[in-house]
Amino acid sequence: MKEKIKQTLTEIDIRFDEPLKDYTYTKVGGKVDYLAFPRNRYELVRIVEFANQEQIPWMVLGNSSNIIVRDGGIRGFVIRMDKLNSITVSGYTIEAEAGANLIQTTQVAAHHSLSGFEFACGIPGSVGGAVFMNAGAYGGEIAHILVSAQILTPKGYVETLDARDLTFGYRSSILQENGAIVLSAKFALKPGNHTAIKQEMERLTHLRELKQPLEYPSCGSVFKRPMGHFAGQLIMEAGLKGHRIGGVEVSEKHAGFMVNVANGTAQDYEDLIAYVIETVATHSGITLEREVRILGDSLK
Structure with missing residues (x-):
């Protein structure tokens, strides 16, 4: 198959048996069969059509930034959207391709004195991933500002969906069920005061640095917020701050995070997540629900 891919998908950057731990925020993950970096939509569609x-x-x-790739890696193609990363501004609207950096997109908004995107100024990840999971922080979320998204269906068709068609929920969207992928997203913002926008972004960035363990590899917020509670607080009350399995531990800085402190593995993450869910349920009667996505094959 390797030769057929090389002959058919000519001039597309495709790497074979590539370790995914080199590309994840957790620094864990086994090898993927074919890792592709399309430069444009044409190349992306060619890859999808060939794979189908x-x-x-x-x-x-x-x-x-919010996934764990298992140690056995991923079979087939993994497509990285890094090169589809243009950001354009038209009036009070920003359109960004799926591979655009979310933090950079908020900085472009601030540069044009557009308000409404400040909440995302410290969220790592891409625009496509942010739409996929309705990313949010500090009272804001993607659903509040999204106008529409261009998507590629599993069969390889391009469609435009209005925000309401994406059926947003807390850290969820219809994209998690229908297998479509985001190509680009359009956001409606409001004119604002440039200095005030920058100050708010600096305030939120400072809060994030103060509270979150940004100095270690992590998968971001591990659990969804339980109704009427905070996951980090429940984990802390169960006495799990600093609890370690293998090389991964519950962060001493914020118990809602798990950090890779000593060459941990994806299995360490999974085992620690399972242990935390079980211990918190025993301690408080509340069952935590995972926010982080776990992908690929385990070695077990």
Whole structure:
């Protein structure tokens, strides 16, 4: 299959048996069969059409900030959207391709004195991933500002969906069910005071640095917020701050995060997540629900 891919998908950047731990925020993850970096939509569609034709599984990963890739890696194609990263401003609207860096997109908004995107100024990840999971922080979320998204269906068709068609929920969207991928997203913002916008972004960035363990590899916020509670507080009350399995531990700085402190593995993450869910349920009667996505094959 390697030769067929090289002959058919000519001039597309495709790497074989690539370790995904080199691309994830957790610094864990086994090898992927074919890692593709399309430069434009034409190349992306060619990859998807080829994969469908050859019945090879495929998936798109943003910049892998809220996922754990298992140690056995991923079969088939993983498509990285890094090179589809243009950001354009028209009036009070920003349109960004799926591979655009979310933090950079908020900075472009601030540069044009556009308000409404400040909440996302410290969220790592891509625009496509942010739409996929309705990313949010500090009372704001993507659903509040999204106008529409261009998507690629699993069969390779391009469609435009209005925000309401994406059926946004807390850290969820219809994209998590229908297998479509984001190509670009359009956001409606409001004119604002440049200095005030920058100050708010600095305030939120300072809060994030103060509270979150940004000095270690992590998968971001591990659990969804339980109704009427905070996951980090429940984990702390269960006495789990600093609890370690293998090389991964519950952060001493913020118990809602798990950090890779000593060459941990994806299995360490999974085991620690399971242990935390079980211990918190025993302690408080509340069952935590995972926010982080776990992908690929385990070695077990």
